[in-house]
Amino acid sequence: MTYGAENVTSELEKLRELKNNLDRYLLLKDNYDSVSKSINDLQVEIDEYEKSLRKKRELEPFYIKYTQLYSEKKRIDEEYNRYIQLKSKIASKEQTLEKYKNDLANIQFNEKNLEEVEKNIKEFENQKSELDRKLGQIQNGIKEADEIIKNITQVKSDRCPICGRPLDDEHRQRVISEYTEKRDSLVKEKERTEENLRELTNKLNKLRLEQKRIMSEKGKFDKIKMQIEELEDELSKLKQEISKYGNIEDRRNEVNNELEKLKDYYDNYLKLSKYDESSLSDKKRRIEELLNKKKQIEGELRKLENEVKGLNKFEIERRIEELEKKKKSLDDLRRKRAILEEDLKKKENLEKEIEKLKQKLEEISFDEDYYQELKKKVENLDKFLDERRNMKSKIEGELSSLKKEIEDMNTQMVQIESKLGEETKITNAISKLTRIREALGEKRLQSYIIMATKQVIENNLNDIISKFDLSIKNAEIEISPKRGKSNRGDYIIVYTNSGDQLPVTSLSGGEKMALALGLRLAIARSLMSDANFFILDEPTVHLDEDRRNYLIEIIKNLKEVVPQIIVVTHDREIENAADYVINVEKKGNKSVVSEANDN
Structure with a gap:
């Protein structure tokens, strides 16, 4: 049986070696055909690659010229954009300059008029000072006459307090008449002087308004003149800058036309940009490797060709399958025999173990009551252990609850510490606010x-x-x-x-x-x-007639200080000082607004 198994194994190994050689031969044959096809395909690709590379070399000068022109175009476009900006700025500033010149022409300002008005103001101010001085003298004269009349009327002695002569009724009446006449004359003179002073003040105020108007016109004139000078200076600089660009538009058009002509060459060159000498060298190196591989395969095929010549692959595979079945049957028989031998050994060992156990049982004196007692003690111990386990679980639960309470308290502590930090910030803020209030205080x-x-x-x-x-x-x-x-x-x-x-x-x-x-x-x-206007709300409340009249005069004089005065009042006397009156009356549940006639 052993001899037959060895023969089967030897024959099976020989057949497998023959089959492997035949498989390798067929695989090398397929590789040979594949490599031959790859060589042919790669050679066609190399021919096409060399053709494209020659075309690329022909287009390269046009590509270089295009890229140079394109770079120049970018630079020219930047300059052209700046040129357009400058052109737009110049047009805008020239338009503004023209407007300023028109505005300047429309301003009616004459330096001589201003000098003349200032001269007249000075003269009127001198005249006003003279009239003020004269008015003061007149008022003193009136006051002196009143004192003399009062003294001469109230004197009890028989001597005149003025000349020291005897004072009789005739002399008293003559002195009173004389000073009364003098006082009346001074009062008339005072009225004339006050009238002249008012007229002079009105003229002076009108001149000051005219001076203010002329000064305003002068300010506008000077401002526009300065703006014109600044604009002319800016225009000069802009025109100087734009002159640097010369014929930028012609050069820009010329470059664009050249780029348009070269565009097709540039696009074709980009299509061929993937072709380069390095890639061509790689392809040629690849075809050399494939040729060497083809020669190597040819050598191996020639070696195997004699060994596999006349072999039938299917016949070899059939015979291998038969031998493998026989080998499998032999292997099963070997395995079963080994299992049987192992079982026999186990049987012998078990018999020996049984004999030993029988001897040990005879040596041991077994007591059933003692066994049951021990069993009961074990059960009691198990019950006690279960109780301790339950107690442990309960304690662990309480411990977990306490840990959670501690964590919550720690969280509250963190929050309290955070609030204490905020309190410090608030205290610092209050301190800063106090310092700010002190700095802004009285x-x-x-x-x-x-x-x-x-x-x-x-x-x-x-x-x-x-x-x-x-x-x-x-x-x-x-x-x-x-x-x-x-x-x-x-x-x-x-x-x-x-x-x-x-x-x-x-x-x-x-x-x-x-x-x-x-x-x-x-x-x-x-x-x-x-201030463009002044509002007076019920200014005559609690005033008597004399003070109301005095207030009306003040309001009239205020018009020389403020262009517009708005008075809200129930007193009709104020209308005497008004240029424009609006009446508001309550009729039923409505307020009716109406315009009164101008005064």
Whole structure:
């Protein structure tokens, strides 16, 4: 049986070797055919590649020229865009320049007119000062005459207080008549002087308005003139810059035309850009490798050809299959025999083990009651162990709950610490805010602003006072540090035309009113530099007739300071000072607005 198995195995190995050689021969034959086909295909590809590469070399000069022109085109396009921008800027600025020149031509400004107006203002101011001085002398004369008449009327002695002569009734009446006539003459002279002063003031105000208008025209004239000069300078620079580009449009068109001619050459060159000498060398090297491989396969085929000549692959495979079946049967028999021998050995070993166990049983004295007692103790121990396990689980649950409570408390602690940090931030913010309030408070920024604007307000106030017919010449504002919750200690000092200092409390009610209005307007001027209108809401409330009339005169004079004054009032007397009146009346549940006739 062993001999037969060895023969089967030997024959099977020989047949398998023959089959392997035959398979290898057939595989090499297929490889040979495949390599031959690859060589032919690669040779066709190389021929086509060389043809495309020659075409690429012919197109390369056109490609280089195109790329150079394209680079130049990009540069020219940038310059051309700048050229167009400059051209647009020049056209826009020339249009603006033309507009400025037209605006300049429309401005009616003459330097001589301004000089003449300023000269007239100076002359009128001198005349006004002279009239003010004369008016003061007249007022002193009237006051002196009133004192003399009062003294001569009330004197009790028999001597004249003026000349010292005996004073009888005839002499008393003659003196009173003489000074009464003199006083009447001075009053008429005062009225004429005041009329002349008002006329002169009106002329002076008109001249100042004209001066302001001319100065405004001069400002516009100078501003437009400066803008024209700046524009002309900018145009000069722009034209100088645009001249650098010369015939940029012609050069741009020329380059575009050249690029258009070269475009087809450039596109064809790009299509052939993948062809290069390196790739061609790789292909030639590849075909050499394939030729060497073909020769190698040919040599192996010649070696195997004699060994497999006349062999039938199918017959060999059939015979191998038969032998493999026989070999498998023999292998099964060998395996079964080995299993049987192993079972016999196990049987012998088991028999020996049984004998040993029988001997041990005879040696052991077994007691059933003792076994049951031990079993019961084991069960009790198991029950006790289960109870301890349950207790352990309960304790672990409580421990887990305590751990969770600790984690929650830690989270709350973190939140509390975070809030404490926020409290520190808030405290710091409050400290910073306190410092800011101190910096912006009365002792620092407010005090600085008040002192910085004080002189401006005083100048505006004195300019406005000069427009009113008042007995005061100018005013000063005194600002003292705050001494209490509401007592700042601020006050105004006024000066008469003769330079005497007076407190505001010594002024008449009308003069106080004029000063108050002037101060408000001065503050408005200081804040807005040029107040265009002024609103008075019920200004005649609580005023008697004399003060209302005085207020109307003030409003008339205010028109020389503010172009437009709006007065809201129930007092019809104010209409005497108005240029335009609007009536608002309540009729039923409606307010009716109507326009009154101009005064």
